[in-house]
Amino acid sequence: MDLDLFVTRGFVMERGTRAATAPRTNEAQLVEAAVAGQVSHPIVRGSPYRIGRDGTLRLVPGSGGIVLNRRVGDPAVGLAADHMEAGVSLHNNGREVVGPRNGPNQALMFYACVGNRARVTSGPVVGAEGTVVGKHGGINHVIVDFTPDVKRRLLIGDRVQLDAYGQGLALPDFPEVRLLNLSPRLLRRWGVRTVRGRLLIPVTHTVPAELMGSGMGRPEGVLGDLDIQLSDPGLVRRFRLGSLRLGDLVAVCPLDYRFGPSRRPGSVTVGVVVHSDSKVSGHGPGVTPLLMAPGSRVQLVRQPQANLAFVLGLRRGVPRLTRH
Secondary structure, three states: OOOOOOEEEOOOOOOOOOOOEOOOOOHHHOOOEEEEEEEOOOOOOOOOOEEOOOOOEEOOOOOOOEOOOOOOOOEOOOOOOOOOOOOEEEEOOOOOOOOOOOHHHHHHHHHOOEOOEEEEOOOOOOOOEEEEEEEEOOOOEEEEEOOHHHHHHOOOOOEEEEEEOOOOOOOOOOOOOEEOOEOHHHHHHHOOEEEOOEEEEEEOEEEEHHHEOOOOOOOOOOOOOEEEOOOOHHHHHHOOHHHOEOOEEEEEEOEEOEOEOEEOOOEEEEEEEEEOOOOOOOOOOEEEEEEEEEHHHEEEEEOOOOEHHHHOOOOOOOOOOOOO
16 A cells, blocks of 8 residues: 555645535443542653663653643654643553452553543542543553643643543445444544545545564554654655654554564555653654544545644644754
């Protein structure tokens, strides 16, 4: 699949094409549930040094906690950071006595969908509302965006509750399309449309599946993300991957993420960039999957504003991007 030919720009369709419409969903059948977690503390595992794929040792911030000066819409590449989650990272620290001890956090990871509303339920900013913007596997965090004034007052350990809604979402007219981690709220605002039996999907970038690294081999797609390796300068330039932003909606081709990520000809996975780049071998900006489909049922539409900051109205503006 030639990714350069697979993408159009804007919703300009051939003459005679009927008007695009929003796809039908099974939203009326979904169940909404409350799940919760605590604002996590950053974690350092073993040595604070990170060994880069270039052999360089680096000392930079990583995942977890409250990132005060970065949000969705900001660059995912070129930061002095490694796997940074640009928002408020949640982890449920409860321990279950029936089943696995980490059952409560597994449930938080599973139930949470991108676009879900979040509400602070303890601490000095009780009642403040935010939005789920990603899930980071391995460290097992749900990432929530809050405005800067709220983040400055939040405390490590404050509790945040989510209106979890979206797992089980489907498109009845596209039974071969699989949705994961996608809230109906995000789907409505994303701008996905149907024309002549295909889904028109706005994305900022297309990514060749050969670049995908950490996260391959997982048996499912609802508990985390898959990293884009930026170790090939030629492909980074060709696909403009130095301009990736946190919150970008991107397409990985050919990738089938229905039952865990695997490279499969003729398939497309669209997801959202949830954490920053990493210089560690096999790692890079993480993508949480949202929609998987046969390439024949999809038309990708390149739109620079296909980012959660704009789609969900989380920010009025974002800083000008410097390419890396």
